[in-house]
Each structure stands twice: as C-alpha cells, then as structure tokens.
Amino acid sequence: GQQLNQSPQSMFIQEGEDVSMNCTSSSIFNTWLWYKQDPGEGPVLLIALYKAGELTSNGRLTAQFGITRKDSFLNISASIPSDVGIYFCAGPPGAQKLVFGQGTRLTINP
Amino acid sequence: DAGITQSPRHKVTETGTPVTLRCHQTENHRYMYWYRQDPGHGLRLIHYSYGVKDTDKGEVSDGYSVSRSKTEDFLLTLESATSSQTSVYFCATEAGPTDTQYFGPGTRLTVL
Numbered sequence: 001g002q003q004l005n006q007s008p009q010s011m012f013i014q015e016g017e018d019v020s021m022n023c024t025s026s027s028i029f030n031t032w033l034w035y036k037q038d039p040g041e042g043p044v045l046l047i048a049l050y051k052a053g054e055l056t057s058n059g060r061l062t063a064q065f066g067i068t069r070k071d072s073f074l075n076i077s078a079s080i081p082s083d084v085g086i087y088f089c090a091g092p093p094g095a096q097k098l099v100f101g102q103g104t105r106l107t108i109n110p
Numbered sequence: 111d112a113g114i115t116q117s118p119r120h121k122v123t124e125t126g127t128p129v130t131l132r133c134h135q136t137e138n139h140r141y142m143y144w145y146r147q148d149p150g151h152g153l154r155l156i157h158y159s160y161g162v163k164d165t166d167k168g169e170v171s172d173g174y175s176v177s178r179s180k181t182e183d184f185l186l187t188l189e190s191a192t193s194s195q196t197s198v199y200f201c202a203t204e205a206g207p208t209d210t211q212y213f214g215p216g217t218r219l220t221v222l
Contacts, residue, residue: 006152033210042114042200042213043153088152097168098143098211100152 006089006101014109019076021104023089032072033090034063037103043088047074076106084108113137114214116201122220129188131217133201135181141204142184143168143211144176146197153200159184191221 006023013019023032031050035043047058049065049072056063060077072091076083089101113136123129133142141160145153145168155168157176165176173195175187188195201214 004152009150040216042202042215044213045210048210090153097155097158100145100154102150102152 004089004091004099004101006104008104009102010105010107012107012109013079015079015081017079019079019083019106020073021075021087022071022073023101024071025091026070028069029072029091030069031092032063032065033098034061034072034074035088035090035100037086037088039085046087079106079108081108081110114201114203114212116199116214116217118217119215120218122222123191124222125192126190129191129219129221131186131199131201131219133184133186133203133214135184135201135203137203137205137212138181139203139205139212140181141206141211142178143202143204144174144184144186145200145202146170146195147200147216148197156186156199191219193221195219196221 003026004023034047036046037043047056047063052065052069053067054065062075064073086103086105088103090098115134117132143158144156147153154170156170156174157168159165159178162178177185199217202211204211
C-alpha cells in the first residue's frame with residue numbers, strides 16, 4: 001500500500017528558529033495535507049495543497065506541493081512555544097483511506 | 111471543530127476482555143473513521159464507514175470490528191483485547207469524500 005516517509009522524526013530547536021520538515025510518498029498524490037497534533041489532543045488540519053508546485057501559507061506556516069507530486073514540505077518561521085507538538089503529513093483525501101506519515105515531533109527550548 | 115466526542119477517554123483493561131469505544135458526532139457527517147496511533151507509526155486506519163450500516167476495513171483491521179447504526183455514532187469493538195492493542199484511538203469524521211477529516215480528542219487504551 002501507499003507509504004509516507006516523514007523526516008525528521010524529531011526536532012529540538014531554540015525559540016525563534018525556523019523549522020523545515022518534509023514528506024515523501026511511494027506514489028503520486030493529487031493532494032497533500034499537513035496536520036498538527038497538540039499533546040493530548042487529536043490532529044488538526046493546518047494546510048491543504050491541491051496542485052503540484054503550489055506554495056500555500058497560513059500565518060508563519062508555509063507548505064509546498066512538490067513538482068514530482070511525490071513530496072511535500074512544511075516550514076515554520078520564527079518558532080514560538082505554542083508550535084510544540086507533532087506534525088503529520090497525509091494524503092490523499094477523498095479516497096476514504098487517508099495515509100499519514102510517521103510524524104515530526106517538535107520540541108522548542110525557550 | 112466538528113463536535114466529535116469519544117468515550118471513554120481513558121481505559122485500562124485485561125487481556126481477553128471485550129472493549130467497546132464510542133465516537134459521537136453532531137455534524138451529520140457521512141464518513142467516520144477509526145485510527146490507532148502508535149509511536150513510529152503515525153495514524154493507521156482501522157475501519158471506516160461511508161454511511162449507516164456501511165463499513166469497510168482499513169490497514170490494521172484484524173482484531174477489531176465496527177458498527178454504525180446511526181449517523182452520529184460509530185462504535186469500535188475489540189472482541190478479546192490483546193496487549194498489542196494498547197494504543198491511542200482516534201475517531202474522525204468527514205462531510206464528503208473530498209472534505210477535511212476532523213478528529214476527536216482520542217481514547218487512551220491500555221491492555222494489561
């Protein structure tokens with residue numbers, strides 16, 4: 001079945017630093033999703049990407065749909081303490097079988 | 111927030127006992143999902159439903175069954191719990207096949 005490889009698995013950064021993570025798929029996706037999970041909560045959708053090459057921002061978050069349609073990237077600029085959590089890539093939606101990456105756990109030192 | 115609640119939020123049980131987890135939604139979404147979350151695996155789909163009494167298997171369905179007798183409720187049953195089913199279980203709903211999935215708060219299940 002489809003597999004998503006997400007990296008890095010964990011990140012330890014200082015407050016104010018920028019963050020980059022990526023996700024690669026074994027097959028072509030038509031849509032990429034990025035979710036964030038706060039401790040003790042369920043995942044919440046951050047950004048959805050619908051077109052190869054698309055670059056979409058949501059505040060300090062920017063995500064890109066790779067040209068090959070097999071990868072996606074998420075960047076967080078000027079990290080703050082509330083950015084702590086686990087970030088998941090996922091795709092493709094609408095197939096009733098959404099596939100998730102393993103997650104990137106972000107820890108921020110103040 | 112799609113008005114999704116899960117019960118119980120925490121449960122400790124013994125190997126071999128039956129367990130039922132409940133997901134309740136107030137948004138009248140057609141699609142409902144059960145996932146389990148384990149370290150290093152992200153979220154993996156157990157079963158999903160595309161309407162009342164319509165369900166199908168996901169990636170890790172062995173040892174689990176589901177039922178959906180009403181739009182708002184989706185039950186996940188472990189007929190005979192095993193230690194490998196210790197996990198955090200999330201329910202999700204989706205209005206239509208191209209919409210966003212909304213997740214519940216999760217149920218932490220420990221099987222001793």
